[in-house]
Amino acid sequence: MKTRKNINANANPVKRLPQRTCIACRKVSAKRDLVRIVKTKDEGLAVDTTGKKSGRGYYLCNSRGCWESILKSNHLEHVIHTALTQQDYQRLKEYAEGIQQE
Numbered sequence: 762m763k764t765r766k767n768i769n770a771n772a773n774p775v776k777r778l779p780q781r782t783c784i785a786c787r788k789v790s791a792k793r794d795l796v797r798i799v800k801t802k803d804e805g806l807a808v809d810t811t812g813k814k815s816g817r818g819y820y821l822c823n824s825r826g827c828w829e830s831i832l833k834s835n836h837l838e839h840v841i842h843t844a845l846t847q848q849d850y851q852r853l854k855e856y857a858e859g860i861q862q863e
C-alpha cells in the first residue's frame with residue numbers, strides 16, 4: 762500500500778514574513794513596513810504605531826502619497842465602511858504630514 766504523501770513537494774524553505782496589502786495602492790508589503798490604522802470603539806480611527814491596539818486594522822504604506830490618496834475622495838470611508846469624523850480626519854492628516862518624504 763502506498764499511502765505516504767510527498768510532503769516535500771510543496772515545502773517552502775523560506776519562512777515568509779506576515780504580509781499585508783496597502784489599502785491605497787494595493788501593494789503587498791511586509792507587515793512591519795506598513796502603518797496600521799485601527800478602527801476602535803472609543804477613539805474612532807487611530808494610527809497604531811505599536812501594532813497592539815485591538816480593533817479592525819487596516820494597513821497603509823509609510824508613504825505620504827498613499828495617505829494623501831486615501832484622505833482624498835473619501836477612499837478610506839469606502840474601505841472601512843464608516844464615515845470619518847472631523848477628528849479622525851485630522852488625526853490621519855497630521856500623521857500623513859509627519860511622514861518623511863524620500
Ligand SMILES: [Zn+2]
Nearest residue numbers: 783786822827
Ligand atoms: Zn501604498
